[in-house]
Amino acid sequence: MTSPYFSQSRSGVPRGGAHTGGRRPADSLGSRLSRRRRNVDPVSSVEVKVEVEEARISEPGPSSAPLSAVGCHEQASVQPKTETDALPLSSRGRRRRQIKVEYDEVKPLVKTEHWEPPDWKKQLGFIREMRSVRDAPVDNMGAEKCYDRDAPAHVRRFQVLVSLMLSSQTKDQVTAAAMQKLRAHGCTVENILSTDDEMLGKLIYPVGFWRTKVKYVKLTSAMLQEEFGGDIPNSVEGLVRLPGVGPKMAHLAMDIAWDQVSGIGVDTHVHRISNRLFWLRKPSKNPEGTRKALEEWLPRELWSEINWLLVGFGQQVCLPINPLCSVCLNQHSCPSAHKNSPTKRPKAGSPHSPSPKFSVKTKTEPELESAFKDERTRKKSMSSPVSPTTQRRRLKTKLNH
Known part of the structure; x- marks a missing residue:
């Protein structure tokens, strides 16, 4: 061993511990270490103390583990603690400024569902077949033929x-x-x-x-x-x-x-047939609404063709009133096939409109006979010629009453 402590102890201290040769006995290892600690520079101790305290503060939550032996000995030689150092460890940890972490809200991608009528390709193919001759009025006298x-x-x-x-x-x-x-x-x-x-x-x-x-x-x-x-x-x-x-x-x-x-030309025929075939997600009330609904799903390469196809089809087969469903190739797939156009409701007060305020009274057999007799008398009087004298007498009677 080359340490001076071990060399001096071997030369001056006998096994029994008695002094020899009048010399001063050698200091023990413990006494030398204690004296060395008392002579340590206080500045370096403060730095060690600060490092130890910072290490304890950075730990997550209060720690109950004891400090190391070196830290305990050095606390005795350090200058008095400040007010900050005197606070509990948990208090000093709470005094640190908290960092607020904000996350950007990531909105999920909304997948837009592409809607289209279920049988539109089949129905369009049948309309093309029915319009293959191209002999409708729009084919011969439409805007394409008028210039x-x-x-x-x-x-x-x-x-x-x-x-x-x-x-x-x-x-x-x-x-x-x-x-x-x-x-x-x-x-x-x-x-x-x-x-x-x-x-x-x-x-x-x-x-x-x-x-x-x-x-x-x-x-x-x-x-x-x-x-x-x-x-x-x-x-x-x-x-x-x-x-x-x-x-x-x-x-x-x-x-x-x-x-x-640039868009689909929707007239009354295109508007009517599109609603009858249920080619719209929701029924449309006007041609402009039908145009927007058709352009949402119908491929653009068909926009030019769809006008003259449906116009001629509406002029010949899918008529506004009483459409010819029996000769239409779409009669088995059209939701509106074999349905007559709605009849007009009678106006209020007309003889054909039922009145909810009055109940219909069924006439009995004697009343029917009396009604028929009155009707025959009225018709007989209207058909028989009336003399001028009788007419003046009837007029005078009405005026007196």
């Missing part, structure tokens, strides 16, 4: 728009006849503006609401000349700004005139 194919492009587009405006609430046969007269007169923006209202009314008569349509056609022509240079707008937003042009006309004009599919 002059030899006219300039902007004139053809204007004639398509005019034919769509005239077709509202009007059969295709009447619209085609009116457009034929307009084309013979000159169906251009300049000619329409130079024609007076009376003459224009005679040209388009007898389309539905022809007086109102005369006003709309004149206003639209003036707006096209001022804002669009005689051509029609190439957007739905621009078309619906024109007087008398609605969403159905705008989408059809975009398809026919500009060869752009």
